Amino acid sequence: MTRSAVLGKDLTGLEPLDADQLRLILDTAEPFKEVSERPIKKVPALRGKTIVNLFFEASTRTRISFEFAEKRLSADTVNVAASGSSVSKGETLVDTARNLEAMRIDMVVIRHGASGAAQFLGDRIRSNVVNAGDGKHEHPTQGLLDLLTLRDRFGKLAGLKVAICGDVLHSRVARSNIWGLTKLGAEVGVCGPPTLLPRDVRELGVTVLPRIEDAIAWADALNILRLQLERMQAGFIPSLREYNRVFGVSRERLARAPKDLLIMHPGPMNRGVEIDSDVADGEHSVILPQVTNGVAVRMAVLYLLAGGSPDWHHPGGDHA
């Protein structure tokens, strides 16, 4: 186990981090962006390290992004999906953890449906644990890639107004964004049906924007959350059609904004529900740059947790 001097042992969320730590991760990600642009996309930073990607929930984007980040850092990786493993035979998370531990792995990247699963694992094994999304709690690397994308576009985060729109109640992306943005001095608004906003959300230091028109008028950037289709069955919204009419981000609504808004979405999108296609594909959308940045911030997180030096600006070097 390595205990990073700057990040500690695990990355379970952005809530426990301070502004300096967040800036450090973003700064460390900058040189890693370049690695992915090379013909040979590999640096030796994590050579000899073994990383398990433990995914208890289906994920395409996040899992692949982590895997690329690991491979581009030269780590040895194993992917474990919940189905087809002992987990599907009823093994508990704590037993899974102990078995991984017994194999002397260096890091675990975990995606799990239960809030707190990453911390649960981190508290019980010596390996570094990276949260790749735990229930409705946090998705810190998504938060970081959103921060990086915003910083790329606006040059700084302090004073920026970011509206997080949609199903904030069930969203780990929203929570990580709220922590990351507020710690770095941005103003955060949340906008969605009251049925999908968490209790006492204002106490997190955010402004509640009741209508999507309010969010569009207020914000510099919109981070539009995916609406899980099962929310309708659970009675949170009457129908997807009505959701789109009342809360959907459309070109017409954006046209009434006082300025051009940056459009973000963590994916996967429901085109025609929370976001219209011409917005998702429009000139102000940074949805694909978000994905590109995802690999860089994950490289930065893995590198720092492994004990990498934060003042290292030449990822091709041999400092690991």
Place this chain on the structure above:
Amino acid sequence: MSRPILLTGGRVLDPSRGVDQVADVYLDGGKVASVGQGIAGADGALRLDVRGKVVAPGLIDLHTHLREPGQEELETVASGAMAAAAGGFSAVCAMPNTDPVTDNQAAVGFIVSQAQRAGKARVYPIGAISVGQKGQQLAEFGELVGAGAVAVSDDGKPVMSSHLMRTALEYAQVFGIPVADHCEDLTLAQGGAMHEGIVSTRLGLKGIPSAAEEIMVARDIILAELTGGHVHLCHMSTRGSVELIRRAKDRGVRVTAEACPHHFTLTHHACEAYDTNAKMNPPLREEADREAVRQALRDGTIDVIATDHAPHHYDAKEREFDDAPNGIIGLETALGLAITELVCGGLLTLPELIARMSTLPARIFNLPGGTLAPGAPADVVVLDPEAQWEVHPDAFFSKSRNTPFAGRRLTGRADLTIVRGQVVFDRQA
């Protein structure tokens, strides 16, 4: 018959008669023989010098889960009755969510006989309100009471049907027993893992709003008013519930209520870091709720302190928060927490605390005990209200260890517990 016991020189607290004085207490023939100065006692009597200690009627817990039959690996009647004795309880009432459910006279009789075999704290079964706790058909209250049940409740399976609750409150009056309700609107609480508030928002856990409890408190009060029945509200946790009960009592509704040590000690912040030992139902609430519960115990809006002792295996708690079971054990920490939080905290005097943990529980469920009046059962606790100790779950008599209070420093504990005139727990032994 057992050897007579003479407790000499203790501070005798008997809220049932307003007694608070240094005196001797003489127990003979399983009964309190006399309380007074300079009692000689028979030659063969066991003489115990309890100067500096408090002698009080044994504590009575109206809300315990003993897990037998069905989950004997978590607790048995015997282990629970021993844990109770070690906590200063001379009697506990066992909730009916056993497997099979305590919904018939044979099941009640089994618990009674297990308790007799154990010979520790008394165990009074609570029968189910509905057959199988299924919320449909009324259980046979008459047979339950005939076999020894002292109340009825569907506890953890709240009575969602207002019709069933109404009929239970009406029918229970034939037998003079209270109907104890776990107030929870399941349609609001479904899937919730902790109190709905800022902590659940931060942790990303589904919350249980206070309204889930308060709606059912309001309903039960209305039905008690309609029927004239006695409703006993279990483990009250919210300021809204307290306010509803206060107003109902002002109107003279037959409502009594209990509060648990964890609800007057902890708040939802105990769930930070996903500590599953802080997961229970009703959940730990906000500071204003905790304070309301404490004030309600002070002013009598909430009548009694009950433990909701709920044993679980450590494996079951060593899980993701959403999947861990609700409940903590409480028999061996209740008195210490109550003295530390309420007496040292200046909310209750020691006699008032004994009333809320012994005299009033006996009165509410119409049980023997709760008094040191001559002729009363010789159920007595000798406690040291000044003792400083640290909670070590490994030393518990309970078979389970699920408590959020491990390592906590407490003031006050039981030194000696006497049931039916026999010492069932002696800390010195």
